[in-house]
Amino acid sequence: MEITLTGKKAIISGSTTGIGYAIAKGLAESGASVLVNGRNEKRVTEAVERLKKEVPGAEVYGFAADLSHTEGVSQLIAYCPEADILVNNLGIFEPKPFFEITDEDWEQYFQVNVMSAVRLSRHYAQGMVKKGWGRILFNASVTAGFISGEMVHYGATKTALLGLSRGLAESVADRGVTVNAFIPGPTLTERTDDFMRRNFAESGKTFEEAEKETFQTYLPTSLLKRFIKPKEVADLVVFLASEQASAITGAALRVDGGIVRSIL
Numbered sequence: 545m546e547i548t549l550t551g552k553k554a555i556i557s558g559s560t561t562g563i564g565y566a567i568a569k570g571l572a573e574s575g576a577s578v579l580v581n582g583r584n585e586k587r588v589t590e591a592v593e594r595l596k597k598e599v600p601g602a603e604v605y606g607f608a609a610d611l612s613h614t615e616g617v618s619q620l621i622a623y624c625p626e627a628d629i630l631v632n633n634l635g636i637f638e639p640k641p642f643f644e645i646t647d648e649d650w651e652q653y654f655q656v657n658v659m660s661a662v663r664l665s666r667h668y669a670q671g672m673v674k675k676g677w678g679r680i681l682f683n684a685s686v687t688a689g690f691i692s693g694e695m696v697h698y699g700a701t702k703t704a705l706l707g708l709s710r711g712l713a714e715s716v717a718d719r720g721v722t723v724n725a726f727i728p729g730p731t732l733t734e735r736t737d738d739f740m741r742r743n744f745a746e747s748g749k750t751f752e753e754a755e756k757e758t759f760q761t762y763l764p765t766s767l768l769k770r771f772i773k774p775k776e777v778a779d780l781v782v783f784l785a786s787e788q789a790s791a792i793t794g795a796a797l798r799v800d801g802g803i804v805r806s807i808l
């Protein structure tokens with residue numbers, strides 16, 4: 545199966561690093577023109593340059609905007625009014641005990657993780673429906689299904705995204721636009737790598753030893769017994785964005801190394 549996305553325009557929210565960057569790269573490698581986004585202008589420029597170097601000939605754009613509020617989303621829409629593929633990748637997370645999560649934290653998590661996706665999807669889905677072709681994807685997390693007591697606010701936003709994804713799929717049914725969620729498990733982004741190295745530096749353990757211990761102690765249900773690579777998540781997203789995935793819509797697909805002990 546050869547995936548070709550030539551002629552398709554993709555927007556990936558929160559994509560200057562981590563899973564978002566890997567998705568932008570995967571889509572660009574398949575021929576799509578990609579728009580990367582983050583809040584920081586310098587990091588956006590660096591990501592665009594890096595992507596152009598890593599995928600020679602790729603059509604890459606960058607737009608710095610904070611998508612946690614209407615104004616930032618409107619600026620992005622003004623810069624790029626149409627897209628064939630929208631990947632709602634943006635999401636923030638940080639452990640915090642439930643009793644310390646303030647109203648402001650809740651508001652911020654819903655604005656960044658959920659409302660950015662609502663606002664972007666509401667706009668871009670309409671253009672896709674007019675054209676009769678489109679792909680909208682939401683980055684959920686295994687947390688959406690079993691919310692950990694350490695990050696209730698994060699988990700709740702990810703559960704909301706699953707509902708949003710299914711509801712939007714219903715809203716655009718039979719118009720050539722598919723809408724799906726993808727569910728990564730623990731993924732080795734630059735941030736996770738940095739966290740692991742800092743946490744285990746003092747013990748003198750190698751990264752591999754630390755990873756093994758992490759999975760044995762904290763993530764024992766993982767069948768993979770290692771972190772997922774951002775590219776492994778991106779490969780699923782590229783497939784879901786392709787013509788070949790035309791019959792998949794309203795679904796939530798896991799790329800979690802089998803960490804969820806359930807077949808369905």
Ligand SMILES: NC(=O)c1ccc[n+]([C@@H]2O[C@H](COP(=O)([O-])OP(=O)(O)OC[C@H]3O[C@@H](n4cnc5c(N)ncnc54)[C@H](OP(=O)(O)O)[C@@H]3O)[C@@H](O)[C@H]2O)c1
Nearest residue numbers: 558559560561562563582583584610611634635685730731
């Ligand atoms: N990492 C994991 O193990 C894991 C597992 C499951 C699901 N996920 C999900 O995957 C997604 C990406 O996670 P990640 O770990 O790859 O993230 P990450 O490496 O922390 O990347 C964050 C990206 O988002 C941008 N960003 C942050 N706030 C923004 C805002 N308000 N507006 C626009 N851009 C913003 C950052 O750029 P600036 O800082 O310049 O704004 C950066 O490009 C999230 O939805 C997360 O929930 C992650």
